Amino acid sequence: MKVLSAISVAIGLLAGSLAQAAPAQFHVEKDARVVDLGLAPQSEVRSVTLSLAVKNMAALEAYAASTVDPSSPNYHKFLTPTQFAATYGQDATAVAQVVNFLQASGLTVTKVYANNLLITVRGTNAQLASVFGSPIHTFQSLGQTYEAPVSAGSVPTQLAGLVKGVHGLSARPRLRSNAVKQPNATASALLQATSAADPSAATAPGRYTTADLAKQYNITPLYSAGITGKGKTIGIATLAGYTPADVFAYWKSVGLNVNTNRITDILVDGGPPGGAAADGADETTLDIEQSGGVAPDANIRVYMAPNTDNGFIDMFAAAVNDNIVDTLSVSWGASEVFYAQADYDAFHAVFLQAAVQGIPVIASSGDSGAFDINRNYAYPGCTTTLTVDFPAADPLVLAAGGTTLPVTLRFNAGGTVTVPTERAWGWDYLRDWAVAHLGQSTYYSALFPVGGGGGVSVDFARPSYQSNLAGVANSSAGQSLICSGAALGTTGGYTDLLDQPANFAGRNLPDVSLNADPESGYGLLYQGSWIYGYGGTSFVAPQLNGIFTLIASGKNGRVGLPHPQLYSAFKAQGYGAGSPFRPVSAGTNLYYSSKASFNPATGLGALDVANLARTLGVSL
Template identity: 45%
Template sequence: MIARLHRKAIAASLTLALAGFATTALAGNGQAALDMGVAASTTPTHVTLVLKLHNQAQLENYIQQTVTPGTAHFQQFLTTRQFAQQYGATDAEIARVQAFLKKQGLTGQVLANHMAIQTTGTLDQFSKAFQAPIHTYVSRTSGQSFHSPASGLVLPADLANIVEHVNGLNNGTKYRSHRITAPKISGLHLAVTPTTLSKTASGNPTATGVPGQYTVGDVANLYNINPLYQRGVTGKGSTVAIVTLSNFIPADAQTYWDAIGLTTKPNRITQIHVDGGGVLDGGSGETALDVEQSGGLAPDANVLVYDAPNAGTGFTDAFLQAVSDNQADSISTSWGSPEIFNFAALNTDGASATDTSDVGDLRTFHQILLEAAVQGQSVFAASGDSGAYDTVRGLGNGTAPGDFTAPLTVDSPASDPYMTAAGGTTTPVTFSDSSGAPVLSISQESVWGWDYLLPFASKSALFAVGGGGGVSVYWREPFYQRFTRGIRRSESKQSLVFNDPQAGPTTLLTLPSHFNGRNVPDISLNADPETGYLVYSSTDNPTSFLSEGGTSFVAPQLNGISALLTQSIGHRVGFWNPQIYLLQNIFGGSHWSPFNDIRSGDNWFYAGKPGYEPGAGIGTLNVTNLDTFLHAGL
């Protein structure tokens, strides 16, 4: 008996349409890419078979106990070996998968966590193994060439309950880094007046006080980190990991730290090249800024950089390795893609997805994050830079032939319930005209959304740039958000419509209305490029520093902050979300709260207000207050 991993017709049309924009690519009906026929049979390909976890309900309960004071397993994190023994695939199950691979002339390497088997072979071998022809496709818009199965994969019945996902046969998947530069608006200038805090004894000496040229020292000033430094808390003894899809030049990070006058631990960066590693390309600046920010806020922490190709199994394999190695106390990534790119198993009436065969990447990340949580590893992901409309940067907004409408959507893997999603704010800033007269002022930290610039630029130039946030339409509301004021359900009448140049508007996916989904982000920090940061990347500009922003900065900043907290409290912080939502529910925006409530601004849909909102989440951090509560075991 053979079990077929099927796709619904709507999934085929959606995923292929997205393939034309180099975002995700699964074979389908040829709507936006040309089928060039069977791919070259000898093409070498890396494939990862993700294995299903055991006792997942028990695992989730154990995770909750690790961060709940008074429970039997509070702060009793597992090793990778313990995780494999209690929740990973059994030796017998692994043997069955390896026997299947051996029959195909393939050998598999089993990860220590017993969650994945990695193998390399030719497209012809995999096509025969999974009884699916693998074709080459060429995007009609970008010209990108990629290969992908032309039909659903077929697995032997005895493996159907063992294998969660077969990853790597589609090499068209591309994730996006979440960094961005400020728009060039004629006649509008930052009225730069360095803040006095950086010049006082209480301020950080590496800060500039200049919006758009902030450093990690300014982050310390803004979010009350300096008292930890004054106690000697610098991340000593802790390790941060960066998961990224581009290689970088490690000396760039040291150049940044030296330039701002920051003393750091020497020889602290270790690179781990996964699946052959990433390449030096346009994403290398992303990796550089991730290391600069996380390692800058925790100057004595060790830094592990897991880089992989931005295709096929790269992203999930890099995460698998970082978590299975279990060397890092905290992990961050600033890459992602709209959640709806990863699944299309929605009924046309808007009912929620239940068929996980179409959500392999989402399920894979979920299993990885469950392992990280039970091992006490804190994990952070950027929530995106397209405000409440996460597809806009990749697909457009439906106003031109060949692009798509902009439904309210969130970014993945930030949307996973076991990920801490990093959102974005705008710090106080004043703009002047060419004569120096002030014309726009933001007086308090606000949800980041560039609609505040609409008086000076067209909507088409600004929409929908802002801090990513909204409601997942796949992951249900997690336990830690159930009693939080401000949690929202998904909006009605949200559809992804392709503006087909020939056929006209074509509805590809109708999203579920009023879905009780996971809300993102969780925590935000300054991310607006207008109030952004200096970064150095010799691959982008070898002669000078760049000024950038985006939630790409926030995820590694939280990573570095977590490293400081790890040293301060003497052990791993563990899964942040249950702990921070409990504190929010108890203390709200009071004077002693570890959070600064964000009550103004918006991300083009969700506005800042008291309590939680899917614009800035709980709010920003008061790190010293958070450290105090963690010390108290709350």
């Protein structure tokens, strides 16, 4: 049955609640692992993206909310990019003013996006330094060499009020894939895994396919009703290439007969370097296999960009302004503390555009449990610090969390570990075994922090769809990232890299969760061969992408901004009969406990997809 009556109440305050807080700045200049190699080649040509101010921001946020409010005259009246630009983008005169200034400064304008909010330009390092106010140097950190300004760049005074930010002056690749494999041989590789709940299952944990996912989360009734994604298009945003033969072989191996022309590749800003063999190609491969396996008759558009700040935002902007995809997911992210307010503003505007065009944006919540930053700054060299992943932290992005399905593990070093029921994904359940068989230091070096991302944003205020919701948390006290000299490559004492506000009423994530633990995870067909024991919230984001594509196909229309619809349904139904949500009431994501209410480990819980489809208006 439909449960939408409470949406109008839930979204009445949405517009005001989407405002961001002042970001907690990470003190990158204090990281001694970053070495300044001096002035970068002055004649080298690079690209950057300028973001322009949104007109009528409050009206835009209100309109986004109204498109999923059944009581509003704007319900499901999704806009085109042209309509968006006319109302919320800068007008032609303002755009021309920016373009003329950039060209007069010697820069080449390469693209003005259809939303009239983003402009890409090319210029030499010398020109970029002159226009944006900081010399550009070459830096090295942890084996990576990149170029970046020596100080924060600035918007020229001639463009003040029109241009909000400049993105890509730093070319440091900070985004990472949220895919995880089973523990390696050092941590005693997995010998055998059998399901505690269903030992006779045809597929073993660690080898699951999209067919197993459909059975686990009740997707099958949609297929029985003939809903397979036909007529809809999946959008994948990624920072690496892939080999098409792998994804088609995967679909064939799981019994799917798909259209051989279903995939279209779009290279943004020249695309990622390295092709199908580059780092992260496994991520792109699994994104396509999983989303396309869940919605086998949908088309797929793969937007691929370089791993830079401007590449990341241009990738989303390209997909949203093309307005062909009905859903869009990404499985790359970085700790929210790495971003500045101007970055947040630019991304948030693109996500708002997606919302008013009816396109759900879905992102993996990270694979470091509640300690997202500690994937970059490992414990015990650095203190554990509660942090969340971006872009999942943005209140307009559906944050995909992770669980562990029932499983019994048998290890080379002896002993077994059993997970008896679906729980929050956190490898704390392996701690006792690992310490006993391998030692505490190996546990921390190989198994910590690993788990489904979740927690409280300190950069985005709590959205109204999470107001008056039991289990929502404020940020914890005492959250500073302090690293030893040894961890930062110096002989000095301790350095404080980050201090976060306590008791901040921030956006909680994830929103919903599915199986993500590699120990109860999936098979990946990659570079012509099957690899088993894969997982991460990287799988959950494209799976949710496929699920919402199915629902859009069943509705014969776009789903729109999902959050108000999901949270309204939860507030009305909880975990009762016919609810789209299943409680996950065991385990932690290394800090937050999962329970039969909203929580920052598994969000609203796991999904019953057939019930979700009915709730969102699909007849089954």
